[in-house]
Amino acid sequence: MVRITNLHKVFGKLNVLKGISLEVSQREVVCVIGKSGSGKSTLLRSINFLEEPTSGSIEVDGVEVTPALTGRQRKERIHKVRLLTGMVFQDFNLFPHKSVIDNVIEALLIVKKIPRAQAVEIGESFLGKVGLIDKRDEYPARLSGGQKQRVAIARALAMDPKVMLFDEPTSALDPELIGEVINVMEAVANEGMTMIVVTHEISFARDTADRVVYMEDGNIVEEGAPSQIFSVPQDARTQQFLQRYLNGRS
Amino acid sequence: MTDPSLAVRRLARSFVFKVILVWLVILGCGGLGFSLIRLNVGFIGEWWRFIVYGEGTSDVWRVGLITTVFISVISIIGAIILAFLSALGRLSRNPLAYGISTFYVSLIRGTPLIVQIFILYFGLPQINQQLAKLIPNFEQQFSLLSNLLLLPALPTGILALSLNYGAYMTEVFRAGIQSVSKGQAEAATALGMTPGQTMWRIVLPQAIRIIIPPVGNDFIAMTKDSALVSVIGVQELLWRAQKVGVQNFRSMETLLIAAGIYWVLTIALQAIQSRIEKRLARGDR
Ligand SMILES: Nc1ncnc2c1ncn2[C@@H]1O[C@H](COP(=O)(O)OP(=O)(O)OP(=O)(O)O)[C@@H](O)[C@H]1O
Ligand SMILES: [Mg+2]
Numbered sequence: 001m002v003r004i005t006n007l008h009k010v011f012g013k014l015n016v017l018k019g020i021s022l023e024v025s026q027r028e029v030v031c032v033i034g035k036s037g038s039g040k041s042t043l044l045r046s047i048n049f050l051e052e053p054t055s056g057s058i059e060v061d062g063v064e065v066t067p068a069l070t071g072r073q074r075k076e077r078i079h080k081v082r083l084l085t086g087m088v089f090q091d092f093n094l095f096p097h098k099s100v101i102d103n104v105i106e107a108l109l110i111v112k113k114i115p116r117a118q119a120v121e122i123g124e125s126f127l128g129k130v131g132l133i134d135k136r137d138e139y140p141a142r143l144s145g146g147q148k149q150r151v152a153i154a155r156a157l158a159m160d161p162k163v164m165l166f167d168e169p170t171s172a173l174d175p176e177l178i179g180e181v182i183n184v185m186e187a188v189a190n191e192g193m194t195m196i197v198v199t200h201e202i203s204f205a206r207d208t209a210d211r212v213v214y215m216e217d218g219n220i221v222e223e224g225a226p227s228q229i230f231s232v233p234q235d236a237r238t239q240q241f242l243q244r245y246l247n248g249r250s
Numbered sequence: 251m252t253d254p255s256l257a258v259r260r261l262a263r264s265f266v267f268k269v270i271l272v273w274l275v276i277l278g279c280g281g282l283g284f285s286l287i288r289l290n291v292g293f294i295g296e297w298w299r300f301i302v303y304g305e306g307t308s309d310v311w312r313v314g315l316i317t318t319v320f321i322s323v324i325s326i327i328g329a330i331i332l333a334f335l336s337a338l339g340r341l342s343r344n345p346l347a348y349g350i351s352t353f354y355v356s357l358i359r360g361t362p363l364i365v366q367i368f369i370l371y372f373g374l375p376q377i378n379q380q381l382a383k384l385i386p387n388f389e390q391q392f393s394l395l396s397n398l399l400l401l402p403a404l405p406t407g408i409l410a411l412s413l414n415y416g417a418y419m420t421e422v423f424r425a426g427i428q429s430v431s432k433g434q435a436e437a438a439t440a441l442g443m444t445p446g447q448t449m450w451r452i453v454l455p456q457a458i459r460i461i462i463p464p465v466g467n468d469f470i471a472m473t474k475d476s477a478l479v480s481v482i483g484v485q486e487l488l489w490r491a492q493k494v495g496v497q498n499f500r501s502m503e504t505l506l507i508a509a510g511i512y513w514v515l516t517i518a519l520q521a522i523q524s525r526i527e528k529r530l531a532r533g534d535r
Contacts, residue, residue, distance in 0.1 A: 050436055082442045093437035097455050107441035110451060152437075159441060 001026045001194045002047065002163055003064075007056035009042050016042045018218035019056070024163070029195045031205040031226070034215035035241060040198040043215070044165050047196070048085045049078045060084045061162045083111070086156030090168040092148040094140040094155070100127065101136045104155045112159070126154040130184050146177030150184050157188065164188065166197040202246070206230055214238045284502075293500050298507045301490045309485075315511055317486040321404070322473045325411035329472075330465065332416025337423035338449075351420065358417035364478055367410040371482045374399045407479030414475075415468055422464045426457035459530055466523040470516055477512070487511055 002024040009017035016039045024030050032040050045051040047058055049065070057066040063080045095103050104123035108114045114122070127133045130150035140148055149169055156164060166185065170178040182204050189195055189208050199205060205212050205226055212229040214222045214237075222235040233239045261267050299305035304313040339351030358366065378399035382388040389396045401409065430453045438448040480489035487508050495504035 048440055050440060079442060079444075082440060085440070087437075087440040089433060089437065091433055093431075093433040095434065095437070095452055095456075106451065107438075107443060110447055111442040155441070 001028070001061055002196065003059040004043075004047065005057045005059075007043070007046060007058070008054045009039070009046060009051060010054045016218055017046070017053075020218075020220055022213065022220065024194060024196060026194055027192045028210045029189045029193075029197065029208055030211045030213060031209040032196065032198045032213045032215060033200070033202075033205065033241075038215045039218045040215055041167050044087075044167050044196060044198055047163075047165060048082050048087055050087075083159065084162045085165055086159055086161035086163070087165045088149065088152050088156055088167065088169045090171050092140075092145070092152045092172070094148055094152055096140050099137050099139055100132065100143070100151050103140065103151060104158050107155075107159055122158055123154075126158045127151070129157070129187070130154045131180075144177060145173045146180045149173065149181045153181075153184055153188070163194045163196065166195065166199065168198050168200065170199070170201055200245075202230070214241065216241070287502070289506075290500060290503055293498070293503045294507060297494055297498075297500075297504065301494055301504060301507055302487065302511055304490075313485040314487050314490050315515075317404075317484065318473065318476050319515075321408055321411065321476045321479060321484070321486060322469065325408050325415065325476070326465070326469045326472055328408065328412030329415035329419055329468070332412060333419035333423045336416060336420040337427060340420060340424050341427060355417045355420050358414055363410065363414050363475060364481065366414060367407065367478060367482060370401070370410050371403065371406045374401070403479070403482045403484045406482060407476070407484050410479070411472060411476060415472055419465060419468055422461055422468075423457070426461035427453060429460045430456045462530060463523075463527050466519075466526060470519045470523065473515055473519065474512055477508075 002022070004020055004022040007017050007020040008015075020039075020043055022030075022043075032043065034040050042051055046053050047060065049058075053067075055067055057064060058081065059065070060081045061084050063077060063084060065074065065077045065081060069077060095106065098106060101120065101123050104126060105116075105119040108119040108122060109116060112119075124133060124136065127136060130153055132147060132150055132154070135143060135147060135151070140151070143151065153169075169185065170181050173181065178201065182201060185195075185197070185204065186208050197204070197209070209226050211223060212226045213220055214229065214233075214235070216237050222229065222233060222238045224234075229238065230242065233242055300307070302314045303316060304310045307313075336351045336354055339347040340355070342348050342351075378389075378396055381392075381396075381399075385391070434452050434456065435448050438452045439445075443451070476486060477488040480486055480492065483489065491504040491508035492501070495501035498504075
């Protein structure tokens with residue numbers, strides 16, 4: 001479903017991604033973990049071209065963007081990839097000047113050009129799924145962090161993507177609000193969505209992920225089933241990270 | 251009921267009361283001064299309608315104050331469009347767009363408005379003249395360009411004010427657009443919106459709250475600066491006051507009429523402006 005091939009990203013002099021290759025199959029849930037600054041966000045943001053890769057190619061559901069592709073054709077492909085992917089950000093990025101329902105249907109209206117009545121219907125069904133139908137006409141400022149993130153998930157899902165990208169979706173939340181977002185994400189995973197999740201929530205990775213990827217310094221150091229990565233990590237760097245991380249947390 | 255004389259005394263001590271007193275004293279001194287120079291109040295009463303809205307002429311309600319307001323409204327619209335485009339250039343990483351924008355802002359802000367008005371009105375026709383010499387049938391073949399170079403006074407005034415205020419407002423628009431967090435544009439982009447859709451539907455509606463108050467101030471300033479276009483003969487408020495004043499050797503009287511009208515206009519616009527600002531503040535989310 002997603003194929004990343006030899007992806008490099010350089011910011012000025014900073015070499016942030018050093019040749020990442022990763023394949024994610026349909027219905028798979030992949031969690032990406034790693035230290036701050038290791039390039040997790042950059043990797044995720046390269047998949048939908050919020051960051052332009054320095055080199056390497058990205059393929060989502062058969063739509064491939066290679067470095068050879070330029071100009072108009074490239075723009076069109078990137079647009080297609082963006083329609084195939086939904087993204088959830090750490091700080092929600094809901095549109096503050098729009099009500100909850102308008103947040104969810106905005107792109108349905110102006111990107112997919114779906115008639116309003118039909119878009120509202122779709123929007124309401126996804127708000128129902130994240131359990132926020134009663135907040136339909138609220139403005140984002142009046143929601144809790146957990147509610148905001150659930151609206152953001154509904155907004156992304158309403159576009160009917162093939163892959164969902166989550167960049168630390170619970171990191172900006174108060175601890176007591178993390179659960180409600182994790183529950184929604186688990187439900188999305190159970191419905192068979194392909195997901196790539198950058199997260200510090202080890203419990204989510206352990207319970208829901210099919211595969212865990214450990215990144216360090218712009219490279220994928222190790223990947224494997226959660227049971228393997230969390231209990232018997234092979235690479236010394238992964239061991240060290242998990243040891244520090246798990247001790248620091250609990 | 252409390253002692254009414256107490257209330258009167260409290261009023262007399264209050265700050266507002268004293269301030270009003272100061273205003274009245276200043277106005278009184280002004281009136282005294284005017285009577286010393288034998289200001290002709292009858293002349294003012296007789297002529298102000300003619301100056302302000304052309305009473306008794308075929309141009310009634312098409313000159314004077316109306317022209318002033320018309321110039322200001324059209325020019326602020328022009329300035330808003332220019333400032334928006336220029337801010338986009340300023341924020342662009344395209345060297346052509348960035349270069350044009352910064353050049354425009356620097357040139358306009360670095361020269362006096364009156365010089366800009368003169369160049370547009372007296373300078374451009376010279377270009378037309380030269381082109382007509384160089385290119386046979388220039389005025390017929392390139393009538394659009396030629397007409398632009400020979401623009402009449404009123405459109406020239408509007409163009410000058412638009413260009414001038416557009417340059418000053420570029421910074422306001424840039425700051426407004428930049429005040430919207432980058433995450434907003436990223437979320438919109440991730441949802442598949444084009445850069446244009448992202449700007450119109452997501453960024454600008456949020457930037458507008460930052461942009462409106464300073465644009466309101468600029469509009470008020472513009473109604474006063476519009477008096478400058480009187481120098482190229484646009485029949486706005488100042489031009490008419492000046493003309494009547496010189497012809498009758500009653501300049502003080504007619505200029506006071508103009509000043510009074512500008513003052514009232516400004517106060518009215520400021521009242522509207524503060525209402526809008528209050529409403530914007532109330533809608534804060
Ligand atoms: N737009 C940018 N310009 C320059 N440097 C950047 C930019 N974005 C990220 N970086 C740098 O790239 C490196 C990797 O950043 P990235 O956000 O991908 O890390 P991360 O693994 O997501 O970290 P965190 O856990 O803190 O979110 C960091 O050193 C960061 O400072
Ligand atoms: Mg990150």
